[in-house]
Structure formats: C-alpha cells, structure tokens
C-alpha cells in the first residue's frame with residue numbers, strides 16, 4: 001500500500017504506538033513529520049526512519065498550543081511539503097476517582113486529548129482540501145466503548161474525539177478526505193507501563209482473550225490501512241484493535 005509522495009504528521013510519534021505508526025507509514029513511502037513535545041523521543045524516531053532509508057523530521061510541539069501547532073505546520077510545509085495524512089495520536093492518561101477530579105485536572109485532559117486534535121486538524125485540513133485527498137485517523141480508546149473506573153476525564157476526552165471524528169467524516173466526505181477512529185485496548189506501551197504495575201499487566205494478560213497485550217505495531221498496521229489509498233470508502237468507521245477482548 002504505497003504512500004509514496006505523501007506527507008504525514010503523526011502526533012505523539014516519539015513513543016509507543018505513535019512511533020510504530022511513524023515507522024510503518026515511512027516504510028509505506030510517506031515522508032514523516034513527528035510532532036511531539038518530547039523532542040528526544042521524536043528525534044529517536046526520526047533517526048530510526050533515516051536508518052531504514054526513509055525521510056522524517058522531528059518537530060517539538062505541544063499539540064494543545066495553537067501557536068506551536070501553527071509553527072509546526074509551517075516548518076513541516078517548508079521541509080516536507082503539503083500534508084495530506086494526519087494521525088492524532090498524542091495523548092495523556094491518568095486514573096483519578098471522579099470525586100477527586102478537580103476542574104484543573106479535567107481541563108488539562110480535555111485540552112490535550114480533545115482540543116489538541118482540533119487544533120492539528122484545523123491547521124492541516126486546508127492542505128487536504130487543496131489536494132482533494134486526505135486521511136485523518138484519530139486514536140481514541142476502548143474505554144469509550146467499555147467505560148473505565150477512575151477515568152471519567154480521560155474517557156470524556158476520548159469520547160469527544162470519537163464524536164469529533166464522525167462529524168469531520170460527514171462534513172468532508174465529498175472532498176476526498178476520510179476521518180476514522182482507532183480505539184486501542186491494552187497495548188504494551190510506555191503509557192500502559194506508567195499507569196499499570198507489571199503484576200496488574202500480567203493479570204490483565206491472563207484474563208484477555210488472546211492471553212497477551214497488543215503491540216504498538218498492531219495499532220500501526222490498522223492506521224496504515226486506514227491511511228492507504230485503498231481505504232477510500234471507509235469513513236467515520238471505528239476499527240477496533242483489541243484482540244477480541246470485546247466484540248462489536
């Protein structure tokens with residue numbers, strides 16, 4: 001599934017499934033702009049792509065800052081060209097009992113996980129409209145389908161992102177642009193290891209349908225398909241990558 005000649009922005013590409021997605025889309029031929037506030041992580045991903053013979057730039061950006069997103073868009077244009085693939089993957093997580101979710105905790109979650117994708121999409125969609133072709137993939141979470149204790153703020157942010165994606169899919173359907181959702185479930189990444197102990201991960205694996213967590217590459221493969229030229233009639237869809245832990 002060749003993406004030769006396309007320019008892709010992957011937010012949060014400095015770690016976990018964002019990094020795996022950068023590597024996969026680069027392998028498929030796209031030039032990659034890795035947008036991450038973790039500059040070292042983004043540079044590591046860019047080096048991995050360069051070593052494999054691909055083209056990538058690491059861009060330090062907080063996706064929740066309109067000014068930084070505008071500067072990142074400008075730099076990506078200058079160095080790689082117009083952008084027609086956007087993967088809104090950057091996000092934060094956290095477990096806080098609902099009664100302890102302060103306004104500050106709530107606002108920060110919504111700012112990064114929901115306003116961030118809005119800002120990135122707003123900045124990049126004019127390139128897609130000019131090209132008459134575009135792919136947007138938004139990374140939500142299985143918790144929007146299953147619910148999750150102590151994660152009201154996180155699930156609200158990801159549920160908002162799912163709704164946002166479907167509305168985009170409707171609004172731009174006649175412009176050659178698709179917008180789709182990938183909700184990961186139990187994927188072994190630094191984020192999972194930061195919030196869940198090794199013992200708890202082992203117990204979750206034991207209970208899971210396949211007996212093990214998913215890998216970042218499993219998400220990357222789904223994203224790559226939705227970004228492909230072949231996926232032109234898949235729009236507003238939710239492509240669950242969960243090993244059969246729930247079936248919809």
Ligand SMILES: NC(=O)c1ccc[n+]([C@@H]2O[C@H](COP(=O)([O-])OP(=O)(O)OC[C@H]3O[C@@H](n4cnc5c(N)ncnc54)[C@H](O)[C@@H]3O)[C@@H](O)[C@H]2O)c1
Pocket residue numbers: 011012013014015016017018035036037038041061062063064089090091092093112116139140141142183184185186187188189190191192
């Ligand atoms: N790991 C899982 O099991 C799981 C499950 C459901 C959903 N998700 C979602 O998948 C996405 C990727 O998660 P991951 O597990 O690979 O996490 P990760 O922590 O390994 O990677 C997230 C990346 O996003 C970057 N980032 C965070 N906030 C940012 C900001 N404001 N601006 C720029 N960059 C920012 C981080 O620096 C990091 O490089 C997230 O949106 C997460 O909510 C993960």
